[in-house]
Amino acid sequence: MQVSVNRKDLKFLPDFSRVIARFLYTGDERALDIIRSVLNMSDKKTSTALKQVLRDFSMRHRNISKIFEKHFNNITHLFKQLNVDPESLVLIQKLLIGSYFTMEYSIEASAFFNPSMVEHPDQSETGAGEKRVIISFRATGEGHISSIVFRMGILDRDNNLSIRPVGKMLEEAEHIWRHKYDKKSFRSKLDEMKDFQGIFPSGLILDKLNDKFTYGELYRCIEEDRKTIKISALKETFFDQIMWLASSHYELDFSWDTNISERVIFPVSANETNGIEDARFVKFRDNSDDVIYYATYTAYDGHSILPKLLETRDFCHFKILPLHGEIAQNKGMALFPRKINGKYAMLCRLDGVNNYIAYSDQITIWREAKLLQQPKFPWEFIQIGNCGSPIETSEGWLILTHGVGPMREYVIGASLFDLDNP
Structure with a gap:
C-alpha cells in the first residue's frame, strides 16, 4: 500500500562557515622549528602577534585562549629537546605557540544528513500541544570525517516544526578517560x-x-x-x-553555557579517526520510569568499524561504550525505547540484506538475533534496513524501514509489529 507524503518547506542545509578549532600537528621537526621561532621573538613582537590572532579569531571561537593553552600543553614534551622548561615561558609565549598548533575545521563542509529526533528532556514553557525536540545530524567535513551535531526545535500539534536559531561558536567537549x-x-x-x-x-x-x-x-x-x-x-x-x-570507552563534558546547536561530538578515540557515523537516538524509559537517552552509532577508523553506544541524560554529559557480542559487528543497530518482557531489544542487520531483532539482559552485550523481516517488494529487493528506533503505538511497534531497489534508489517503508512479541 502506498502512503501519501507531504513534504514540508523546512530544509536543513550544510553551513561551511561552522568551524571548530582543532589541534594541528605535522611532526616533531616542524614543531621544533615553530617553537624556536617564537622563543626567539622579543616580548613586544610576541604580544603584538598574539593580539592580532586574538582579534581575528576570538569572535569565531568561545575562549580561544583556553584552546591555545590546551594545544600548547599537547606539545610540552618537545621542550626537552630544546633544553627549555615549558613552565619558564610566560603566558603570551604559551598562547602564541599554541595558536600555531591550532587550525579551523569546517564540520559541515561535505554533507549534513541522517537526522534523528527525540523529545527534549526539558519541556518547560511549551504551549498546549507543543513538544520541544532535539534533532541530531551526521555532519561530514573536510576529509570526509563525520561528527554528531544537534538542533533544537518545537513541534506543534499540527506537526509543524520550527527550529531555534543556530549558534555559531562551536565547541568540542572535554574528554574524560576515567572508565x-x-x-x-x-x-x-x-x-x-x-x-x-x-x-x-x-x-x-x-x-x-x-x-x-x-x-x-x-x-x-x-x-x-x-x-x-x-x-x-x-x-x-x-x-x-x-x-x-x-580508547573506545570515554566520557564527554560540554559547558552548560553552550547552545545545544554549538555542541559537536567529534571523533576522539583511535577507532573513530575517520568518523562517527549514523547515530540513532532514542528516549529510553526503564521499569522505574527513569529516562536515559541512548544512541547507537558506528565508529570507523578507515579500515574497521566498531558499533558503539552513547548515553546521556541532559545532552551535556555523555558516556561512550563499545557494544559487545557476536551480532555487534555490523552497522544499523537501533534500540527499542523500553524493555520487552524484561529484556533490552535491538533492531539490527547481520547479513547486509535482512532486518533482525535481538534481545539481551545487558545493554552493551548482544549475542543472538532472529530474523524479523526480509525484502518482499521490488523497491527493497537489494536490502532492507531500519530508519531508526521503533515507535511505540497503541496498535504495535511502528518501524520505519529503508529499502533499496532498482538503480539503488532508497524508499521509506513502514511496518507494524506486536507490542509483546515483535
Missing part, C-alpha cells in the same frame, strides 16, 4: 575481534591486571612489556589493538 574496565567483558570483546586469535592469547596482558582496571593501568602494563622484552612487529600491532579497544 573502569571489566576484565571479563574486555577479554570477550578482544577475542571477538579475531585478528590475533591463535597467535596471541588475550591474557598476555590482561592476566596481569585486576578484575577492574583503568586506562592508565592498562597503558602502563603494556609499556612495561615493551621495555622488558623484545617486541615483534606483530606483537606491537596486537598491543596497539588492545589500546584501540580501550
Whole structure:
C-alpha cells in the first residue's frame, strides 16, 4: 500500500562557515622549528602577534585562549629537546605557540544528513500541544570525517516544526578517560575481534591486571612489556589493538553555557579517526520510569568499524561504550525505547540484506538475533534496513524501514509489529 507524503518547506542545509578549532600537528621537526621561532621573538613582537590572532579569531571561537593553552600543553614534551622548561615561558609565549598548533575545521563542509529526533528532556514553557525536540545530524567535513551535531526545535500539534536559531561558536567537549574496565567483558570483546586469535592469547596482558582496571593501568602494563622484552612487529600491532579497544570507552563534558546547536561530538578515540557515523537516538524509559537517552552509532577508523553506544541524560554529559557480542559487528543497530518482557531489544542487520531483532539482559552485550523481516517488494529487493528506533503505538511497534531497489534508489517503508512479541 502506498502512503501519501507531504513534504514540508523546512530544509536543513550544510553551513561551511561552522568551524571548530582543532589541534594541528605535522611532526616533531616542524614543531621544533615553530617553537624556536617564537622563543626567539622579543616580548613586544610576541604580544603584538598574539593580539592580532586574538582579534581575528576570538569572535569565531568561545575562549580561544583556553584552546591555545590546551594545544600548547599537547606539545610540552618537545621542550626537552630544546633544553627549555615549558613552565619558564610566560603566558603570551604559551598562547602564541599554541595558536600555531591550532587550525579551523569546517564540520559541515561535505554533507549534513541522517537526522534523528527525540523529545527534549526539558519541556518547560511549551504551549498546549507543543513538544520541544532535539534533532541530531551526521555532519561530514573536510576529509570526509563525520561528527554528531544537534538542533533544537518545537513541534506543534499540527506537526509543524520550527527550529531555534543556530549558534555559531562551536565547541568540542572535554574528554574524560576515567572508565573502569571489566576484565571479563574486555577479554570477550578482544577475542571477538579475531585478528590475533591463535597467535596471541588475550591474557598476555590482561592476566596481569585486576578484575577492574583503568586506562592508565592498562597503558602502563603494556609499556612495561615493551621495555622488558623484545617486541615483534606483530606483537606491537596486537598491543596497539588492545589500546584501540580501550580508547573506545570515554566520557564527554560540554559547558552548560553552550547552545545545544554549538555542541559537536567529534571523533576522539583511535577507532573513530575517520568518523562517527549514523547515530540513532532514542528516549529510553526503564521499569522505574527513569529516562536515559541512548544512541547507537558506528565508529570507523578507515579500515574497521566498531558499533558503539552513547548515553546521556541532559545532552551535556555523555558516556561512550563499545557494544559487545557476536551480532555487534555490523552497522544499523537501533534500540527499542523500553524493555520487552524484561529484556533490552535491538533492531539490527547481520547479513547486509535482512532486518533482525535481538534481545539481551545487558545493554552493551548482544549475542543472538532472529530474523524479523526480509525484502518482499521490488523497491527493497537489494536490502532492507531500519530508519531508526521503533515507535511505540497503541496498535504495535511502528518501524520505519529503508529499502533499496532498482538503480539503488532508497524508499521509506513502514511496518507494524506486536507490542509483546515483535
